[in-house]
Amino acid sequence: MSDTAAGPGPTHAYHGPTPAYVYDLATVRAAHDRLRSCLPAPSELYYSVKANPHPEVVATLLGRGCRAEVSSAGELRTALAAGVRPQDVLYTGPGKSDEEVGAALAAHVRLFSLDSAHAVRQLAAQAARHGTTAGYLLRVNPDRAATATGLTMTGLPSPFGADLDSIRHEPSEFTRHPRAVCRGLHLYLATNLADEQALTEQFLIAVETAVRVREILGIRLETLDLGGGFAAPYAREGELPDYPSLAGRLAAALDGAFPGWREGRPGVAFEAGRYLTATCGRLYGRVLDVKHSHGRRVMVLDTGIHHLGGMAGLKRVPPIRPQVVTDPDTAPAVAADEATMVCGPLCTPLDTWAGGAHVAAGEPGDLVHVPNVGAYGLSASLALFLGHPLPLEVVTDGRRHLGTTRLTLHRTAITVPETTTSLKGTDDGDHVHRIAPAAPAFPAR
Numbered sequence: 001m002s003d004t005a006a007g008p009g010p011t012h013a014y015h016g017p018t019p020a021y022v023y024d025l026a027t028v029r030a031a032h033d034r035l036r037s038c039l040p041a042p043s044e045l046y047y048s049v050k051a052n053p054h055p056e057v058v059a060t061l062l063g064r065g066c067r068a069e070v071s072s073a074g075e076l077r078t079a080l081a082a083g084v085r086p087q088d089v090l091y092t093g094p095g096k097s098d099e100e101v102g103a104a105l106a107a108h109v110r111l112f113s114l115d116s117a118h119a120v121r122q123l124a125a126q127a128a129r130h131g132t133t134a135g136y137l138l139r140v141n142p143d144r145a146a147t148a149t150g151l152t153m154t155g156l157p158s159p160f161g162a163d164l165d166s167i168r169h170e171p172s173e174f175t176r177h178p179r180a181v182c183r184g185l186h187l188y189l190a191t192n193l194a195d196e197q198a199l200t201e202q203f204l205i206a207v208e209t210a211v212r213v214r215e216i217l218g219i220r221l222e223t224l225d226l227g228g229g230f231a232a233p234y235a236r237e238g239e240l241p242d243y244p245s246l247a248g249r250l251a252a253a254l255d256g257a258f259p260g261w262r263e264g265r266p267g268v269a270f271e272a273g274r275y276l277t278a279t280c281g282r283l284y285g286r287v288l289d290v291k292h293s294h295g296r297r298v299m300v301l302d303t304g305i306h307h308l309g310g311m312a313g314l315k316r317v318p319p320i321r322p323q324v325v326t327d328p329d330t331a332p333a334v335a336a337d338e339a340t341m342v343c344g345p346l347c348t349p350l351d352t353w354a355g356g357a358h359v360a361a362g363e364p365g366d367l368v369h370v371p372n373v374g375a376y377g378l379s380a381s382l383a384l385f386l387g388h389p390l391p392l393e394v395v396t397d398g399r400r401h402l403g404t405t406r407l408t409l410h411r412t413a414i415t416v417p418e419t420t421t422s423l424k425g426t427d428d429g430d431h432v433h434r435i436a437p438a439a440p441a442f443p444a445r
Helices: 025-036 055-063 073-081 098-106 117-129 164-169 196-217 246-257 274-280 310-314
Strands: 020-024 044-048 067-070 089-091 111-114 134-141 180-186 223-225 267-272 281-293 296-301 339-343 352-358 367-370 392-397 400-405 418-424 431-435
Touching (some): 020 025, 025 044, 025 055, 025 392, 044 055, 055 274, 067 073, 073 098, 098 117, 111 117, 117 134, 134 164, 180 196, 196 246, 274 281
Parallel strands (some): 020 392, 134 180, 223 267, 296 339
Antiparallel strands (some): 020 281, 281 296, 281 367, 392 400
16 A cells, blocks of 8 residues: 555554454555545644554654653653654643653643643643743633534533633633743544534634634634544544545635644644544454354454553444455355354453454354554553463564564553551551552653
8 A cells, every 4th residue: 555545544464373463554544544535734743642642653753743642651751762852742631740741841741731720730730840930721611512423522511621611700710820931732532523514513613612712811812722533443444534625624724723823823733543544454363263152253363452442432433344355365154144242352242343243154273354454553452461472463564564562561660659648547556558659751852
């Protein structure tokens, strides 16, 4: 596949050990270029590392000009190790501990997304402790959200963003701290919107809201982060959606609201995760057992909800209904005419991908795969449950194999300083000490 192709994903097959996630970097580049063609220019694009934190994926998007949106200490370490510059990091998340804010500042991150007046005070205090000044984007929870079928994130009670009413009530709480300077606004209204009209509507609401907040705060906006919401097929065959009129309609709205945006006053930014990585990945597995139970064909695979779809029940990703594709080279060409219950190897009835899927007949040992799981695949799984080894992660670039790795988990003893505060126990003066977590460490810069 060429870098500018817009196909549904890798065209080559994998025949190695399973379970294995296979990521194709050529498809990542193609998805990036496809999305870029739908966005108004000039604009910045942040890659949401949570979608797929594999370092090769992050580095590929960095090479395409993306910045990094992270929301944890672990994601920050991943981004920095992949070569992202600290000044190109946006640190988001509705709640941050003093330790992680301090560690990010120590790693020279200087732009945060903040959701409340408390978060602004916290950043100011930590910046003062580190002898620096930090910038932030005020995330805003508008009064309304676009009507859409995706996951709505604003316009209702939410940990994400400060409500307009709270900003109106005490605007100085967001502007009076010399160590935490408001550089702009962050609006992310919904996610996973395949319908172009719905996606455009939520961006237009974001622009309208940004104008109102700018007037309330009385500041010049350096950055306007409009978020994302770009959709992608999940665990089923399909292609990325096109948004052919989005750039023109949004550019016209920005021209009216922020006439200097084409010269970077403010700079406009977007975020994307699933759109950039979903179609690059497949999860390969093998059939372990096939039987009939109470009149239903049951197929057990060597992969399941511990590798894919664990977060679906939390509504963080679409409901998991994976399409299981049987490899034609290792399985007979038999029509998928019998409803099949597709299960994983875990000792729980919850480890079921489908109750009545139509899967081409397979036998123990046959190779299968689930398409379009490059986003929210392994990183959204139940990896710790039962302690099975994690799947291999295989990286390719077209037909060229770049490497194979496996994440491993281990328990490490941590020395934690005790505070002077203790709680009286219930027996003979026993004490329970409160302890503070150690600050996360980052590569020296």
